[in-house]
Amino acid sequence: MTQPFIKLENITKKFPGVVALNNVSLDLYQGEIHGLIGENGAGKSTFIKVLTGVHTPEKGEIILKGNPIKIENTKHAIDLEIGCIYQELNNIPQLSVTDNIFLGCQLKKKSGLLDYETMHKKARELLKDLGQDIDPTLPIEKLGMGHQQMVEIVKAITKDIKMLIMDEPTSSLSETEVKELVDAVRKLKNKGVGILFVSHKLEEIFELCDKVTVFRDGQHVITGNVSDFTNDLLIQNMVGREITQQFPKIEFKKGEEILKVENFTRYGVYRKINFSLSRGEILGFSGLVGAGRTELIRGIFGADPIDEGKLYLNGKEVNINSPEAAVRNRFALLTEDRKTQGLVLNASILSNLIITCLCKFKKGLFLDNTKICKAVDHNIKSLQIKTPSPDTLAEQLSGGNQQKVVVGKWLNSDAEIYIFDEPTRGIDVGAKVEVYNLMNKILEENKAIIMISSELPEILGMSDRVIVMRNGNITAEIKRNSKQFTQEDIMHASWDDSAIKE
Amino acid sequence: MKNANGKNIDYKEVLSKLGPLLALVLVSIALSLGTEQFMTVGNITNIMRQASINSLIAAGMMMVILTGGIDLSVGSITAFAACVMGVMIKNGIMNPVLLIVSGFGAGTFVGYINGILLTKLRLPHPFISTIGTRNIFRGLALLITAASPISGFPKAVQYPGTGDIFLGIPVSFLIVIVMYIGIHIFLNNTALGRHIYAVGGNKEAARLSGLNVNKILIIVYAICGFMCAFAALVMVGRLNTAFPLAGSTADMDAIASCIIGGVSFLGGKGTIWGTLIGSLLITVLRNGLNLIGASADMQLVVIGLVIIVAVYVDVLRASAEAKSKRLAAKK
Numbered sequence: 001m002t003q004p005f006i007k008l009e010n011i012t013k014k015f016p017g018v019v020a021l022n023n024v025s026l027d028l029y030q031g032e033i034h035g036l037i038g039e040n041g042a043g044k045s046t047f048i049k050v051l052t053g054v055h056t057p058e059k060g061e062i063i064l065k066g067n068p069i070k071i072e073n074t075k076h077a078i079d080l081e082i083g084c085i086y087q088e089l090n091n092i093p094q095l096s097v098t099d100n101i102f103l104g105c106q107l108k109k110k111s112g113l114l115d116y117e118t119m120h121k122k123a124r125e126l127l128k129d130l131g132q133d134i135d136p137t138l139p140i141e142k143l144g145m146g147h148q149q150m151v152e153i154v155k156a157i158t159k160d161i162k163m164l165i166m167d168e169p170t171s172s173l174s175e176t177e178v179k180e181l182v183d184a185v186r187k188l189k190n191k192g193v194g195i196l197f198v199s200h201k202l203e204e205i206f207e208l209c210d211k212v213t214v215f216r217d218g219q220h221v222i223t224g225n226v227s228d229f230t231n232d233l234l235i236q237n238m239v240g241r242e243i244t245q246q247f248p249k250i251e252f253k254k255g256e257e258i259l260k261v262e263n264f265t266r267y268g269v270y271r272k273i274n275f276s277l278s279r280g281e282i283l284g285f286s287g288l289v290g291a292g293r294t295e296l297i298r299g300i301f302g303a304d305p306i307d308e309g310k311l312y313l314n315g316k317e318v319n320i321n322s323p324e325a326a327v328r329n330r331f332a333l334l335t336e337d338r339k340t341q342g343l344v345l346n347a348s349i350l351s352n353l354i355i356t357c358l359c360k361f362k363k364g365l366f367l368d369n370t371k372i373c374k375a376v377d378h379n380i381k382s383l384q385i386k387t388p389s390p391d392t393l394a395e396q397l398s399g400g401n402q403q404k405v406v407v408g409k410w411l412n413s414d415a416e417i418y419i420f421d422e423p424t425r426g427i428d429v430g431a432k433v434e435v436y437n438l439m440n441k442i443l444e445e446n447k448a449i450i451m452i453s454s455e456l457p458e459i460l461g462m463s464d465r466v467i468v469m470r471n472g473n474i475t476a477e478i479k480r481n482s483k484q485f486t487q488e489d490i491m492h493a494s495w496d497d498s499a500i501k502e
Numbered sequence: 503m504k505n506a507n508g509k510n511i512d513y514k515e516v517l518s519k520l521g522p523l524l525a526l527v528l529v530s531i532a533l534s535l536g537t538e539q540f541m542t543v544g545n546i547t548n549i550m551r552q553a554s555i556n557s558l559i560a561a562g563m564m565m566v567i568l569t570g571g572i573d574l575s576v577g578s579i580t581a582f583a584a585c586v587m588g589v590m591i592k593n594g595i596m597n598p599v600l601l602i603v604s605g606f607g608a609g610t611f612v613g614y615i616n617g618i619l620l621t622k623l624r625l626p627h628p629f630i631s632t633i634g635t636r637n638i639f640r641g642l643a644l645l646i647t648a649a650s651p652i653s654g655f656p657k658a659v660q661y662p663g664t665g666d667i668f669l670g671i672p673v674s675f676l677i678v679i680v681m682y683i684g685i686h687i688f689l690n691n692t693a694l695g696r697h698i699y700a701v702g703g704n705k706e707a708a709r710l711s712g713l714n715v716n717k718i719l720i721i722v723y724a725i726c727g728f729m730c731a732f733a734a735l736v737m738v739g740r741l742n743t744a745f746p747l748a749g750s751t752a753d754m755d756a757i758a759s760c761i762i763g764g765v766s767f768l769g770g771k772g773t774i775w776g777t778l779i780g781s782l783l784i785t786v787l788r789n790g791l792n793l794i795g796a797s798a799d800m801q802l803v804v805i806g807l808v809i810i811v812a813v814y815v816d817v818l819r820a821s822a823e824a825k826s827k828r829l830a831a832k833k
Contacts, residue, residue: 075712090711092703094770099696104712106693113691267828307828 003066005030005163005194006051006082011060013046020046021057022218030162030194033185035209035226037199039238039491040289040454043218044198048165051196052084053077083161085152087168087290093141098123100140101155126154130184146177153184164188165196170204171290182208200288202231202495214238235495239456239487247461248436251480252443254464255279257315259417259448261300264309269295270472273309277417277448282439284463285452287494292472293452294336297419301326301333327356332415334406336422336452338399342406345395349387350376352394352405356413379408384434400431407438418442419450424458436462456487468493521815522763522779525808526786533790540793543670550675551740553785555580555733557678557778559752560759561685562613562729564777565722567760568689569702570769571628573723575616575636576730577752581745582639583609583734587659588652588744598658606731612639613727617720628723636753643746653743663739674736678778681732685774698722702769758805759784762812783808 004027013021021043028034038044049055050062053071061068064080071077077084091100098119107122109115123136132150140148149169156164166185170178185195185208197209205212206226213223214237221237257276264273270292277283285293299306302320311318313329320326326333335341343352353376354361361372376390383404387397394405403423410418420439424432439449439462453459459466468476468490476493478484534541559576566573586608587601595601612635619631665673689695697718700708709715733752738744763780765772784805791801 090704090707092700092707092770094703095696095699099700103696103700103708106696108693113687114693114696116691 002029004028004063005065007061007063008050009061009063011047011050011057011062013050013055013057019218021050023060024215024218024220025060026213026220026223028163028194028196031189031192032211033189033195033197033209035197035199035205035212036215037202037205037212037234037238038215038221039456041217042215042238044215045167046218047215048084048167048196048198051077051082051163051165078159078161081160081162082165083156083159083163084165085149085156085167085169087171089145089148089152091140091148091151094139097127097134097136097138097140097143097151100151101126101136101158103155105158123154126157127151130154130187131180132184144174144177145172146174146180149173149177149181150184153188157188161193163194163196165198167198168200168290169197170199170201178204200290200495202234205234206231231496235488235491238495239491246433247458248433248440249462250440250443251464252280254281255446258313260312260315262310262312264296264299264306264311266295266299266304266306268472270299270469273474275467275474275477277450279446279448280443281464282443282449282451282462284459284466285450285469286454286456286459286466286490287469289454291469291494293469294421295472296469297333297421297450297452301331301419303333327413327415330414330416332410332413332418334403334410334418334420334423336425338402338406343394343402346393348391349380349385349394349397349405350390353379353390353408353412356409360412375412379412383408383411383438398428398431400427400434403427403431403435404438407435411442416447417450418447419452421452422454423451424453424455456490459490460485460487466490470494470496522776522783522812525812526779526783529783529786529790533786533793537790537793540790545789545793547666547670547672549782549785549789551672552789553782554672554674554678555736555740556752556755556759556785557781558681558729558733558736559749560756560777560781561681561774562726563753563756564760564763564765564772564774565685565689565698566628566726567702567757567765567767568698568769568772569719569722570705571620571719571722572757573613573616573628573632573726574753575612575632575639576726576756577749578636578639578643579609579612579727579730580734580737580749580752581747582612582643583731584738584744584748585643585647585652585746587655587734587738589646591654591656592652596656598656601656601659602735605735606728609727609729609731609734610724611727613724613730614720616727617723620723621716621719640746647744647746649746651743651745655738655742655744659735660739660742663736663741674740677732677736681729682774682778689774694718694721699770702771704770755781755784758809761809764812764816780812 006028008024008026011021011024012019024043024047036044036047046055050057051071053073053076062071069080071080092103098116101123102119107115107119120136127134127136127150130150130153132147134143134147134150140151143151169181173181189195199205209226211223212226212229212234214221214234216238255278258279259277261273261275265271273296275283287293295304298304300311300320302322302325305321311320318329320329339345344355350372354372358367361367373390380387380390385401385404385408387401394402397405424435427435442449451463464480466478466485467474470493476489478489539545559580563573563576583605587605590601590604616628616632616635619625619634620628625631662673662677667673667676689698697708697713700713701715701718705715737748759780760772760777761767761780762783763772763776763778765777787804787808788801791804
């Protein structure tokens with residue numbers, strides 16, 4: 001092949017605490033579909049953002065058709081004929097298909113009024129070119145996700161995009177829709193458009209791509225022709241993250257069953273989920289981002305309604321239809337996003353810690369301040385929260401200490417089932433260990449933990465049992481003492497559709 | 503059943519869009535059966551006259567709400583524009599063109615200020631900026647008139663508020679119809695109009711598509727001010743007086759018209775015709791309750807209930823739609 005359309009050389013991008021991309025080089029050609037795969041946190045998203053001008057790399061060169069350039073921002077990237085279809089589609093749901101396609105570049109009649117006749121016609125033609133029969137006058141929110149994707153592609157075509165990045169385009173599509181998308185992408189390729197296809201589905205990589213690249217921990221691992229790879233070979237290249245960290249895991253004796261989930265289903269999100277949880281146990285949930293793990297625990301916690309399913313607490317069926325009911329039944333949810341969902345940031349540590357248990361501190365009609373201060377002082381000591389005073393605002397703490405406050409808040413509430421969603425995201429290594437120690441403390445009190453984590457080392461380091469999810473289904477359940485309790489086996493279950501049991 | 507494009511007609515959707523119109527028709531039928539005066543030419547033209555001031559303000563409000571905003575200063579803008587004209591005749595300027603241009607200038611200017619406060623000063627929400635200007639321009643209207651009404655407008659200025667065309671149809675209502683058709687074309691057939699929907703629907707996506715969101719917002723608030731000035735013109739004509747305290751409940755009536763007419767408070771959704779129906783429904787209810795002899799207090803209760811019921815029906819429809827979409831994924 002001739003000169004690459006865009007050539008990235010030795011790109012390095014750092015964020016506080018992590019090297020998101022480390023010396024990555026890649027050539028992308030027009031008329032070629034290039035697959036990009038890697039585990040959560042491998043650097044795919046950062047790489048996309050470098051190409052679209054959202055991030056500027058610290059080191060490295062970007063060469064467009066032979067000329068070194070700097071991509072300033074998203075708009076500049078589009079001017080350079082580089083476009084991206086994000087997983088979260090960027091459309092305006094209430095507007096029609098035509099309006100979305102021509103937003104910002106509408107066609108007008110001589111009178112200055114919009115020429116809808118021509119625009120509708122052109123939109124219809126462009127969609128037909130991709131094999132789609134879509135009524136362009138419909139509001140886009142009336143279309144299914146597959147058709148919305150098609151509109152995004154057409155939007156890119158009208159902007160003369162030569163290099164189209166597609167970030168997990170099939171993650172929310174049905175099987176038929178995927179087939180249609182695959183056809184459309186092939187048609188684009190034949191028109192000479194280059195495509196960077198980021199996917200979590202290996203079979204799509206094999207079906208669609210000419211080349212494939214694997215990233216791992218921000219590094220480029222391998223690039224090659226798809227025909228030179230097998231399923232196993234790709235997975236082998238993705239795993240192999242070194243476990244450098246030590247985990248303070250203590251295995252406690254398992255008590256009786258505390259929670260049983262039966263046939264939990266929310267159509268289109270997760271279905272027929274069954275599992276149980278015992279006292280003294282950490283049940284890890286592994287899987288790719290978007291596998292339905294967070295949605296499942298939101299369903300269990302009553303934050304979103306479920307369509308089918310039953311929930312048993314200590315052997316008794318309970319109906320949890322709101323987070324309030326969940327808390328009453330001694331659940332605690334430690335959300336992924338502490339800042340917006342876990343803490344009242346502009347309130348003191350003291351207020352945050354006692355928010356769940358104020359009634360414990362009543363003295364007659366009033367609150368017993370001495371008792372509160374005592375309890376909070378005890379909290380701060382036992383949780384080892386590093387703060388000058390209990391009156392310090394939560395927003396002034398580091399991520400690790402904030403997480404400790406969230407744990408403390410729930411410890412004070414007498415919760416028995418702790419659900420941690422990404423418990424150590426954005427926390428430095430030292431603080432991570434302290435959070436793990438708190439988990440041990442929870443288990444020691446004969447309580448139980450569900451832990452969602454996208455970090456395989458964390459899953460392997462702390463779980464007593466791990467459940468792997470893919471596309472809303474459970475694909476594997478592996479005990480800590482099993483021979484399959486390895487990175488490779490978990491990866492297989494989270495990447496391979498054939499692992500889904502009906 | 504299929505429509506011209508060969509697509510299936512969604513009855514539920516048609517019904518939900520026609521809901522407010524249906525309510526208007528039902529209320530009108532009930533009133534014409536229940537009272538003798540309702541279905542008379544005199545009363546109908548009366549309703550048109552009563553509805554016109556609120557309809558003009560509601561049209562401006564509708565565009566603001568489309569962008570996901572709110573304008574609480576509309577009543578003050580209306581009074582201020584009226585008083586600017588009043589102060590001019592007090593000082594002997596009786597040229598109708600000059601008077602009307604100044605009135606429009608004043609209203610549009612205040613709307614422009616609202617837009618600037620929101621975008622350039624980056625005040626976090628139009629609720630704040632317009633509650634500020636609501637007070638400022640009510641105060642200024644009182645200051646420039648020394649808090650007393652001013653009468654004696656020239657005939658030409660009174661015409662939009664008092665004149666009739668044929669069959670006794672008031673000029674003011676004709677203005678409403680012409681303006682509404684104009685706004686309909688503006689919103690649906692010009693780039694700027696579509697951009698207003700885009701900004702309200704998804705501000706971030708609109709920005710990433712290369713639209714100048716701030717400019718669009720400033721224009722929308724200025725248009726709202728312009729529509730208030732139009733209402734002020736009709737108002738001084740009708741009463742031949744500029745009242746500095748006029749329009750003190752105009753903001754809530756305008757917002758209520760939009761909501762009843764199905765304009766989404768979150769922005770991006772709504773039609774100008776829905777707003778007209780909302781405005782007419784409020785006026786017809788008031789008129790009818792007057793005819794029945796219901797007290798003013800009772801009228802407040804009824805209008806309040808109508809607002810809540812109208813939005814609740816919309817909420818029910820939206821959640822039913824979301825559920826049927828989810829169930830479709832079951833397959």
